[in-house]
Amino acid sequence: MDINEIPQDDSKIFRGQKKVIYATQNGHYKPGTTTGWDTEAFVTEQAVEEFNQLTNEALDAVKRGEKSPLFYYMYRYRFDLPTLAQTTGLWQWQIKRHFKPSVFAKLSNKVLGRYAEVFGVSMEKIKHV
Structure with a gap:
């Protein structure tokens, strides 16, 4: 152009x-x-709306006990699974396991600290929604 x-x-x-x-x-x-430009604005607004919807659905899943708080924070801070894996240095399959409340509850402070740093929140906050 x-x-x-x-x-x-x-x-x-x-x-x-x-x-x-x-x-x-x-x-x-x-x-x-x-x-x-209008096209960029339209696409950006669509992406933001999709993340908002995913965030709300993730929050509901956490409240129902189906997913860990990590699942909510991933969408709340505008990540998807590949991006979160790349940013944390963890494998995607590991993060998927961390979405399970029983597995998440047993995570070490070292792993929780990685997530907290990526999201820019405290380790205490990452444990709860």
Whole structure:
């Protein structure tokens, strides 16, 4: 995209801020700014709504005792299983096991600390919803 064609749709998700993107000018990539564009805003709003729905469903599952608080926090802080595994350095199958309340209750402080650090919450908070 040419630097002069960068959309400037004043997206509400940017809240008056600008975003730097790279576009071409005279055949070379240069940084340019945008106030957003409608397509990006639409997709972002859909993604946020999906995470909100997943968070609510996860909270219900935790309250019913089907899942551990980790399952809720994963969605609350906008992670999915692959991203959480990559960020914590744990295998996906390990995290899936940690979703089980009985397994989660036996986790060491070291493992709980990894999750707490990733989510930016205390270890005490990670134990409860």
